[in-house]
Amino acid sequence: MNIAIIGGGAAGFFLAINLKQLSPNITVTIFEKNTTVLAKVLVSGGGRCNLTNSFASIDSLHQAYPRGDKLLKRALRIFNHLDTYKWFEDMGIKLVTQEDDCVFPLSQNSNEIIECFKSLSKELGIIVKTSYNLSSITFNDKYALTFNQDNERVQYFNAVVITTGGSPKAEGLNYLETLGHKIVAPVPSLFTFNIPEDPIRELMGIVAENTIVSLQGTNIKASGALLITHWGMSGPAILKLSSYGARILNDKQYRFKILVNWVNEVNCDTITDYLNSIAAKNPNMKVSNVRPYDISSRLWHFLLNKAEIPLDRKWGELGKKGINKIMNRLSNDEYSVHGKGSFRDEFVTSGGVSLESINFNTMESKSCKNMYFAGEVLDIDGITGGFNLQAAWTTAYIAAKAISQQLKEN
Structure with missing residues (x-):
């Protein structure tokens, strides 16, 4: 039996390795269009490879996966984050779970994951071909594939797995649509926000640890740390918001307004009461010298200026109007x-x-027998924190298990 895997990324390698472990006698070939494999794994988590997440802070799977959560919930019963943790540790890779629930190799080096995959692939006899870009795919008893190498020579396979990752343009998925698959037009997810010509950028490098950011005019919001950058805003809260609002923001052509709650307190009366208590305790102190909610000094001064509150004004001089201005800005x-x-x-x-x-x-196509899918080529995407790689491991494992079972039945 001859199996082709199109795409040499996380899902492709994980699937190939698990498939060969389950069915050692089959031939598995990974075809990668680029000159190197596992490129996204290399840069994941800032080069440390955020393998998965402990899911400890996730109350509903929809929080982690804005799209695909319902079906993925079922899939995670078969292979979840605990299985991922055990799989990599069984392969000799020690893992560590950070305070933010993200799971990394103890080495903090994504090369350890890449070398693990390459070593296992070699040991299991998996064939890896780079610079092989799929040109055509047809089916008649077997799958006939041609690539832009080998002079477009036709190669035949009993089954094909598509693990090509996310496609920035729908045209890259046209061949799958031709084969009868419905394609959801791809749009970017997980991106930072450009806020040109806004003085906030002068605070670059400041992190507000506990914010709520919302998309104006919608119910879409996200909480977490916010990083001010020289181009605008980044950090977990912004990245989550970009994921939750991916399709709406694309429709708006990335021109929209956000509202930042710098103190993660949604009750305005609670904020007002807190500010009044500060004023009562420190009536003769300058507003600039007493910072509520442990806001950084530079951000606090920036917000006061934006609220048109002089930095040398005393807390006791603010009055109801001044307190209200600060409350609104916070x-x-x-x-x-x-x-x-x-x-x-x-x-x-x-x-x-x-x-x-x-x-x-099974991750098998409903329209093409013996064609399977895994990873980000599917319409599943998660927020930052190891969730996208977990979806890749889960779907790849299920596909590998299903293919192996199919081979046994035949």
């Missing part, structure tokens, strides 16, 4: 976003092959 600070920036740790798209086209128990 809880409802508006910024205009004009464009998106890149997030180099993860390159994620929302969209791909519709889950309606897939049997999620």
Whole structure:
């Protein structure tokens, strides 16, 4: 039996390795269009490879996966984050779970994961071919594939697995649509916000640890740390918001307004009462010298200026109007976003092959027998924190198990 895997990324290698472990006598070939394999694994987590997440802070799977959560919930019963943890540790890679629930190799080096995959592939006899770009695929008893190498020589396979990752353009998935699969137009997910010509950028490098950021005019919001950059805003809260609002933000052509709650307190009366208590205790102190909610000094001064409160004004002189101005700035600070920036740790798209086209128990195509899918080519995407790689491991494992079972039955 001859199996082709199209795409030499995380899902492709994980699937190939698990498949060969389950069915050692089959021939498995990975075809990668680029000159190197596992490129995204290399840069994941800032070069440390955020393998998965402990899911400890996730109350609902929809929090982690804005799209695909319902079917993925079922898939995670077969292979979840605990299985991922055990799999890599069984392969000799020690893992560590950080305070933010992200799981990394103890070495903090993504090369350890890459070398593990390459070593296992060699040991198991998996064939890896780079610079092989798929030119055509047809089916008649077997799959006939041609590549832009080997003078377009036709190669035949009993089964094909598509693990090509996220496609930035729908045209890259046209061949799958021709084969009967529904394609959800891909749009970017997980990106930073450009806020040009706004003085906030002068605070670059400051992190507000506990914020709520919302998309104005919608119910979409995200919480977490916010990083001010020289181009605008980044950090977990912004990245999550970009994921939750991926399709709406694309429709808006990345021109929209956000509201920042710098203190993660949604009750305005609670903020007002707290500010009044500060004023009562420190009536003769300058407003600039007493910072509520442990806000950084530079950010506090910036917000006071934006609220038109003189830095040398005393707390006792603020009055109801002054307190209200500060409360509004802390809880409802508006910024205009004009464009998106890149997030180099993860390159994620929302969209791909519709889950309606897939049997999620096996990852097999509903329209093409013996064609399987795994990874980000599917219309599943998660927030930052190891969730996208977990989806890759889960779908790849299920596909490998299903292919192996199919071979046994035949």
